[in-house]
Amino acid sequence: MSAPPQSHERYEQVFSEVEAPFAFVDLEAMWANADSMLERAAGKPVRVASKSIRCRALLEAVLGRDERFRGLMTYTLPETLWLAEQEFEDLLLAYPTADVGALEELALRSAANPEGAPIVMVDCVEHLEMIQSVLGTGAAPIRVCIDVDASWWWLGGRVKVGPKRSPIHTVEDAVALAREIEGRPQIELDALMAYEGQIAGVGDRPPGQARRAAAIRFMQRRSAAELAERRAAIVAALSEFVELEIVNGGGTGSLELTAAEEAVTEVTAGSGFYAPALFDHYSRFSLAPAAGFALPIVRKPSPRTATALGGGYLASGAGDTARLPAPWLPSGLELDPEEGAGEVQTPLHGPAAAQLDIGDRVYLRHAKAGELCERFDTLYLVEGDAIVDEVPTYRGEGRTFL
Numbered sequence: 001m002s003a004p005p006q007s008h009e010r011y012e013q014v015f016s017e018v019e020a021p022f023a024f025v026d027l028e029a030m031w032a033n034a035d036s037m038l039e040r041a042a043g044k045p046v047r048v049a050s051k052s053i054r055c056r057a058l059l060e061a062v063l064g065r066d067e068r069f070r071g072l073m074t075y076t077l078p079e080t081l082w083l084a085e086q087e088f089e090d091l092l093l094a095y096p097t098a099d100v101g102a103l104e105e106l107a108l109r110s111a112a113n114p115e116g117a118p119i120v121m122v123d124c125v126e127h128l129e130m131i132q133s134v135l136g137t138g139a140a141p142i143r144v145c146i147d148v149d150a151s152w153w154w155l156g157g158r159v160k161v162g163p164k165r166s167p168i169h170t171v172e173d174a175v176a177l178a179r180e181i182e183g184r185p186q187i188e189l190d191a192l193m194a195y196e197g198q199i200a201g202v203g204d205r206p207p208g209q210a211r212r213a214a215a216i217r218f219m220q221r222r223s224a225a226e227l228a229e230r231r232a233a234i235v236a237a238l239s240e241f242v243e244l245e246i247v248n249g250g251g252t253g254s255l256e257l258t259a260a261e262e263a264v265t266e267v268t269a270g271s272g273f274y275a276p277a278l279f280d281h282y283s284r285f286s287l288a289p290a291a292g293f294a295l296p297i298v299r300k301p302s303p304r305t306a307t308a309l310g311g312g313y314l315a316s317g318a319g320d321t322a323r324l325p326a327p328w329l330p331s332g333l334e335l336d337p338e339e340g341a342g343e344v345q346t347p348l349h350g351p352a353a354a355q356l357d358i359g360d361r362v363y364l365r366h367a368k369a370g371e372l373c374e375r376f377d378t379l380y381l382v383e384g385d386a387i388v389d390e391v392p393t394y395r396g397e398g399r400t401f402l
């Protein structure tokens with residue numbers, strides 16, 4: 001299915017009865033993105049990153065869409081337990097937890113369903129100790145995954161590029177932690193994960209920055225080659241004494257590269273469903289904008305400027321201008337360099353601003369994916385020229401996990 005043309009006129013017609021501000025997902029665009037990600041994953045199952053969707057109905061829809069979308073990568077233990085309660089299965093919590101109460105609940109769930117309980121992330125002995133502290137003698141084992149640092153070390157380790165997460169980097173580090181786990185009968189090592197954020201989460205075609213683009217491509221090429229070798233070596237070494245059910249890697253931005261590694265059993269993707277603005281700048285793929293939000297124009301400080309109500313939905317990460325929402329429709333709108341996107345008001349310039357009157361609406365896109373859902377209780381789902389559903393976000397269900 002190819003996405004229909006996305007125009008201001010079309011959305012204005014679709015949403016003629018809806019009061020702005022509101023957020024929406026364009027299903028044709030989302031399913032086109034889903035198909036293209038499956039193609040890039042080349043037959044490997046795709047675990048769906050819940051943090052990048054944050055809407056239970058859409059998580060269900062994605063998992064029901066194609067059996068190659070398999071399991072969820074979750075982001076907090078309370079979220080994971082809540083999803084498990086709602087009958088979601090095959091849950092891999094991607095970030096370590098220090099929530100003892102939630103671990104106690106996980107222990108009960110693991111006792112009730114030893115094979116199907118969620119898997120939690122560890123990268124050090126302290127994580128193992130914390131898990132063990134909630135387990136009584138004779139309790140069923142808790143399933144864990146080792147998070148391997150996928151960052152790229154250059155110039156003898158003087159330059160390190162990638163997310164600063166796990167201290168487990170080398171084959172020896174991974175074997176030592178796996179041996180620690182092996183010595184603890186109440187903890188079961190089932191999985192390995194290595195997330196190459198410096199490839200998956202960094203667009204290699206930043207607009208107007210040719211030199212930076214070349215540096216990013218150099219880094220990503222070298223990093224992908226290094227990681228493929230190291231990941232295979234770690235998996236081979238661990239396979240000598242543990243049976244790994246899952247070797248997970250990648251993200252929306254690296255699907256074809258990560259899936260091509262033989263040692264990887266599955267890849268992860270989340271952001272690519274909504275295709276937020278930060279995912280506009282990759283050379284290896286292009287996605288259709290599938291999530292947006294509408295704001296009403298409420299004042300005209302000058303004939304060439306239109307000011308919208310709200311809009312200051314900044315994305316997490318390094319505090320640069322790429323984290324601002326991107327004006328989308330009508331095309332030809334720009335944020336004000338002094339005010340950016342405001343807490344209560346967002347002035348808009350550019351050729352299209354002069355045409356906007358009070359009461360008109362403008363459409364913007366978030367820089368990241370799931371964070372949009374922390375701003376709205378519901379998402380309108382659009383197909384063709386109709387709103388086909390309105391579904392609650394996590395926030396709309398009263399669930400704010402982070």
Ligand SMILES: Cc1ncc(COP(=O)(O)O)c(C=O)c1O
Pocket residue numbers: 049052073094195200201249250251252253268269270271272369
């Ligand atoms: C562990 C892990 N895997 C995969 C991803 C990729 O997610 P997405 O496809 O939403 O970029 C992330 C994103 O930060 C992550 O932290």
